[in-house]
Amino acid sequence: MCLPLPLGRHTGLPLPIHPLPIHPLPIHPSPAMETTAVAVQTKPAPPELEVINLTKRFGTFTALDQVSIKVTPGSFHALLGENGAGKSTLVKCIMGFYTPTSGEVLVDQQCRDIDSPKDAHHFGLGMVYQHFTSVPAMTVAENLVLSRYDSPQWINWKAEYDRLDAFMATSPFQIDLRTPISQLAAGQKQKLEILKQLYLNSRVLILDEPTSVLTPDEADEVLGLLREEVTAGHLSVLMISHKFREVMAFTDEVTVLRKGKLAGHGYVRDLTVDDMAHMMLGEKTEATPVEKVTVADSRPVLELKDLCADRDNGLPAVCSASLVVNSGEIVGIAGVSGNGQRELVEVLAGQRPRHSGDILVNGEPYQSTRREMARHQVYTLPEEPLRNACVPHMSVAENMALRTFDCPPQARRGWLLSLSNIRRMAEGLVKVFSVKTPSVDTPVGHLSGGNVQRTVLARELSSTEINLLIAANPCFGLDFSAVDYIHTQILAARNRGVAVLLVSEDLDELLKLSDRIVVISGGELVYESPTATADIKTLGHKMAGH
């Protein structure tokens, strides 16, 4: 079989799909592919990256079992899998963070010992992490210079700026060199992470969920520009992703991991989303359909009146926000990260003092005290739950009891804690909300992101009398099944008559769940529309501040 280089993604012969249940053999593209070089490039073609039968054990736990993958030069390769499927472990083995237990990493068909990211860089491999790895207090230029492995001991800034300007002129993204990272928006930071690798002359980019913090527009822009670089033969990309939309739109090939094993491989043009979801999850699963029921006698639950709040640096973050959320309704707040959403949620959650304005819950003034939260049954799913909603060193059981530990039956006579009751209630919640934890005594900080979110969800949604739910990016960084689960839970709460304020940077999520969408831009609520009649273009423009 002779395949052309996958420049256009819809050329070439179809390869069969390989959903491989147990001990799969790797499927290698034909050798002809490797020899087809893009001759006319001024930049050197990216090397070929191949992993053969890689196994990684942590103690008795096998994180990766005989996994093989091949990234052909000039291809955009997606690595799919649920949380804990071993995707991050695989790329960390490639990048030299971990030493594989067995197996080989080949660059240009030579077996290489990669013991550190520096070695990986030497072979042209560069990784963009899920979390930003730029130093917030330093400027773009300082970060770029620092990221170089060979930067000189004494830096001549004038010469460096000249060189950086020349580099910027040829790069796919443009960022002002003198801006401190802390002032960049999420999209720009992600662009900088990619730029950094280009600046380091990495030819094979490994991206770990690069779009999880971006708006759809930003994601499309970043991936589109990368796609152009790949199509031009300057780069190969291996991208870890959960988002089928992006996989379908931008990638050529896909490799799927499940529970540390290779679950399938194929060309995107031959696959449907269902095929990939099937490989990822092991059985046919579809997103639970959204079913909304109209709630009778809807009444206002949360009212904001000219609410103002300041940022950490004292500058205004939320300016005169006025909003009503009714019972049995999900109000979505859309906006690009850093436009005041975080501060708004922090004020509502009681983590930040308001500057001025009123918050009414059930028509009564609300100060976010513990007593008021209990009386009005207000619950919160904040973003970064480990930081905002958990005590990392305390156990799962203790964290699940944070709302109710001082009420019977978890406390006797209002002050004496019953640890056995706390444990028993937690064990029930762990089962109902399927939190994967070794035991309820495990510190919550040891759980994976998805399970931390489930722990918080269990605490916040287990009450039968919820009145108001405030959720901020509840699905950030979670995999398909976790996202589906959380969406179902939020919708179920809405259908029970709970008023839900959903703040999210994921527009798809808001369009799916919310009844009304409000756009926040520069701290002001600038636009409101029922979701049914919302126009994505208009929303995008309003989010961008036009």
Add this chain to the structure above:
Amino acid sequence: MATEALGLWGVPLAIIAGTLRGSVPFLFVSLGECLTEKSGKINLGLEGTLLMGAMSAYAVSYLTGSPWLGVITAGIAGMFLGLIHGWLSQQPRVNDVAVGIAMIIFGSGLAFFLGKPFIQPSAPQLPTLSLAGWTQIPQLESALSISPLFILGVAIAPLMQWFFRSSRWGLLVRAVGDSPDAAKAMGISIFKVRMASIVAGSFLAGIGGASLSLFYPGSWSERISSGQGLMAVALVIFARWNPVQCLYASLLFGGAQAIGPAMQSVGIDAYYYLFNASPYILTLLIMVITCSPKRTLTGAPGSLGQAQE
């Protein structure tokens, strides 16, 4: 101080003189702490380092007759304490402040223990430079004689600023202090960078100690530092982790320290202890003014004082 002949003019003169003398330990300790904190670690133990530096400088100067050898020894003694702090404070889930307090007790205890025999004898002092060659007034001459260590400190401040801005090591220190995860992703050893910063910072603090015992007040006793090492930590916050501002802040603190003796020198004995307490009051005021629940400090290294997982 011989300011009687100058009348009330003696007060500002005494304050200036006191500033030039008294600010030296503040300057060195705050520069050392600035370097340490830029790497993301707090070293409260510099109070102990200061005492250890003062004692070892005095002892070596006395035993060898060379004050400069004493200064070097003070720096090395500081580095030794820095090594301990650097290693201890970087163990998993260890809190910097707790280690720092232990190091204050250890450093001062060790200094008192080893320094007992040197309280009585008098050691050769560092030479001083006179800024008052143009005047015949002896009071001015004595007031305006400054320590070469002061000049050294004044030179180090902008050098450190430049180091943070334009050297690879400086950028590494800032990266580690602001975002250890980012530094780790760049393949930087956080342990080594922090260790080097703590050790270098402790070296400076040790030299600050030498200026106490070999310049001003110029003797060794157990009460010689009177909390200046701890005040220097507050001073770094006041200076927004900026070495050049550390210099200005040190001058301010040195000046505040000189108010009491200056007033006394012109015969104002009332509120003597209150005036002497002015550096402490200043520290407290700065803490109150700079702390706010509503905003974070600008310039604070992002990971300052956080324990490693």
